[in-house]
Amino acid sequence: MSPEAGSTTVxxxxxxxxxxxxxxxxxxxVRGGMGPWLVAAGALLVVLGVTGLVAAVxxxxxxxxxxxxxxxxxxxxxxxxxxxxGGGxxxxxxxxxGxxxxxxxGGDHDGHGHGSQRVGWLLxxxxxxxxxxxxxxxxxxxxxxxxxxxxxxxGGALFRPxxxxxxxxxxxxxEFGERAGDRSGASFGPARVRLTGFVAVxxxxxxxxLARYQIACCAADAVATVVRVVGLPGATPARDTWLTxxxxxxxxxxxxxxxxxxxxxxxxxxxVDPYET
Amino acid sequence: MRPQPPATTPAVVTSSPSDGSGGPGESAGPAxxxxxxxxxxxxxxxxxxxxxxxxxxxxxxxxxxxNWATIFVAIAxxxxxxxxxxVVVSGAIxxxxxxxxVGRLMPRRAVVAVPAAALAGAALPGCECGSIxxxxxxxxxxxxxxxxxxFLLAAPAINPVVLVSTAVAFPGQPVMVLARFxxxxxxxxxxxxxxxxxxxxxxxxxxxxxxxESGSSRLAVFAATARGDLLSAGGFLVIGAAAAATLQTAxxxxxxxxxxxxxxxxxxxxxxxxxxxxxxSEADAFVAxxxxxxxxxxxxxxxxxxxxxxxxxxxxxxGTFGRRFALRFAPLTLVCAIAVxxxxxxxxx
Numbered sequence: 001m002s003p004e005a006g007s008t009t010v011x012x013x014x015x016x017x018x019x020x021x022x023x024x025x026x027x028x029x030v031r032g033g034m035g036p037w038l039v040a041a042g043a044l045l046v047v048l049g050v051t052g053l054v055a056a057v058x059x060x061x062x063x064x065x066x067x068x069x070x071x072x073x074x075x076x077x078x079x080x081x082x083x084x085x086g087g088g089x090x091x092x093x094x095x096x097x098g099x100x101x102x103x104x105x106g107g108d109h110d111g112h113g114h115g116s117q118r119v120g121w122l123l124x125x126x127x128x129x130x131x132x133x134x135x136x137x138x139x140x141x142x143x144x145x146x147x148x149x150x151x152x153x154x155g156g157a158l159f160r161p162x163x164x165x166x167x168x169x170x171x172x173x174x175e176f177g178e179r180a181g182d183r184s185g186a187s188f189g190p191a192r193v194r195l196t197g198f199v200a201v202x203x204x205x206x207x208x209x210l211a212r213y214q215i216a217c218c219a220a221d222a223v224a225t226v227v228r229v230v231g232l233p234g235a236t237p238a239r240d241t242w243l244t245x246x247x248x249x250x251x252x253x254x255x256x257x258x259x260x261x262x263x264x265x266x267x268x269x270x271x272v273d274p275y276e277t
Numbered sequence: 278m279r280p281q282p283p284a285t286t287p288a289v290v291t292s293s294p295s296d297g298s299g300g301p302g303e304s305a306g307p308a309x310x311x312x313x314x315x316x317x318x319x320x321x322x323x324x325x326x327x328x329x330x331x332x333x334x335x336x337x338x339x340x341x342x343x344n345w346a347t348i349f350v351a352i353a354x355x356x357x358x359x360x361x362x363x364v365v366v367s368g369a370i371x372x373x374x375x376x377x378x379v380g381r382l383m384p385r386r387a388v389v390a391v392p393a394a395a396l397a398g399a400a401l402p403g404c405e406c407g408s409i410x411x412x413x414x415x416x417x418x419x420x421x422x423x424x425x426x427x428f429l430l431a432a433p434a435i436n437p438v439v440l441v442s443t444a445v446a447f448p449g450q451p452v453m454v455l456a457r458f459x460x461x462x463x464x465x466x467x468x469x470x471x472x473x474x475x476x477x478x479x480x481x482x483x484x485x486x487x488x489x490e491s492g493s494s495r496l497a498v499f500a501a502t503a504r505g506d507l508l509s510a511g512g513f514l515v516i517g518a519a520a521a522a523t524l525q526t527a528x529x530x531x532x533x534x535x536x537x538x539x540x541x542x543x544x545x546x547x548x549x550x551x552x553x554x555x556x557x558s559e560a561d562a563f564v565a566x567x568x569x570x571x572x573x574x575x576x577x578x579x580x581x582x583x584x585x586x587x588x589x590x591x592x593x594x595x596g597t598f599g600r601r602f603a604l605r606f607a608p609l610t611l612v613c614a615i616a617v618x619x620x621x622x623x624x625x626x
Contacts, residue, residue: 041358216562223564
């Protein structure tokens with residue numbers, strides 16, 4: 001990778017990190033608390049990229065005819081070859097030129113010279129993926145493929161009873177599942193609760209299976225919690241439709257999935273933060 | 278990004294030895310045209326990607342592909358702040374720590390240096406991606422490879438952030454934090470001592486080579502080192518993220534559940550899962566807490582192996598230190614981590 005290409009890549013990655021936070025899209029991939037850190041890392045990368053570009057341009061201006069015979073072994077023009085044909089020379093440390101390692105392993109180099117971080121081109125893959133398609137938040141595909149999110153341990157703290165007021169109590173799917181596991185859902189009482197999730201299985205036993213992921217750091221560690229909602233009015237919603245439902249605790253199904261008797265339901269657009277943290 | 282044939286002779290000879298700005302890089306003339314080839318290919322790729330956007334969008338609408346892409350991007354994005362911290366530390370070492378200082382500070386004997394490195398690792402908050410450039414820079418500054426490798430393993434395994442997140446993930450079980458600390462530092466020290474006794478430092482020659490004094494300003498050295506480390510580590514991170522996303526998408530996580538009932542198989546299954554999932558060490562405790570069909574010892578092994586050996590790390594090690602090194606180091610570390618994790622689990626849990 002030439003210094004120009006390397007610096008541009010670093011600059012692009014940094015700018016994209018900042019953009020991800022500004023648009024809020026980062027919440028599809030990592031937990032919200034990482035926002036400031038992504039901005040800080042992005043700013044650092046932008047500075048590194050810009051200073052690298054400035055230095056490279058300045059060098060180009062300073063050394064008008066310094067280089068003789070460009071890397072001739074690069075007729076394919078494979079974009080990165082330029083960092084390589086002269087891997088030794090580019091470093092400007094003539095004492096060990098040519099002895100550099102671009103030949104064996106990954107072909108990277110002690111970061112001091114910018115000559116042959118060929119692998120750095122790969123950083124453009126996530127950049128392109130984000131710019132072109134911006135992958136969606138995790139959906140119903142992975143719900144059954146992760147470990148269940150609800151953890152119940154005997155001897156743990158008990159839930160306080162929910163207040164049965166006029167307004168339904170908003171709960172995460174995770175807390176709903178945990179309360180269902182605590183003394184067979186005794187803490188729900190007659191209270192109405194409001195849950196938000198996406199449809200994971202449209203026809204699931206007597207109802208519809210809603211799901212929501214919990215993430216600890218990023219989408220790679222997501223685990224899903226599921227709730228079956230029974231008595232949904234209207235037509236069966238399609239997979240990955242987001243719903244907010246209000247209802248009362250119904251019990252636990254034969255498959256161990258906690259259930260909710262629905263009194264009211266509404267389709268909603270996907271929430272800004274699709275995960276529960 | 279295809280492998281390049283070895284250059285028999287350095288093709289470029291600088292005629293200005295006084296150039297002290299860290300390398301002349303691409304310059305005017307014929308070399309400039311080589312640089313423009315790269316630019317042309319990059320622009321061509323970009324145009325092709327934009328042109329293919331509808332096709333790509335259609336592909337990404339398929340649930341499995343979308344799931345893959347989300348996990349791929351998520352691993353890359355979440356690692357960036359940690360990687361940035363790592364390259365800042367690495368750049369600072371290169372720019373501001375003279376090799377002579379390291380020589381005076383570090384104990385000569387491995388028996389002393391290795392445990393000291395494990396303690397130093399415990400002080401760097403971050404996950405595994407950031408500690409690799411730092412360890413490599415330490416080697417180039419003259420730290421014994423065994424001690425630098427111990428630091429590499431200890432930093433992500435037992436730093437305060439990781440221990441706190443373990444305590445949060447296992448409420449009411451503080452012994453899990455203690456077990457993780459002991460097993461993580463024990464494995465790091467064991468691998469370091471084994472490497473000091475049996476390892477071949479020639480495999481690390483590339484990382485150990487001291488950078489020649491370039492005469493550049495310290496700030497320029499700092500920036501160039503940080504940028505270079507970011508590009509190489511970032512590139513290998515992308516490879517690892519792609520591999521981990523592929524396995525997470527292709528292999529359902531409950532595929533390992535069948536092994537939960539046998540104590541020995543459970544340990545091996547969770548060790549394998551840790552390698553394949555490549556979860557950040559600050560988050561793996563939450564996943565381990567959810568794997569409650571497995572014994573606590575098996576989950577401890579999961580927590581010990583994950584920050585030291587996983588797909589993303591093997592890619593990063595191969596890229597940073599060399600493929601032959603990674604092929605020896607990964608199995609060695611894996612065996613040690615499983616053994617120490619099981620032993621500590623059997624003793625404490």
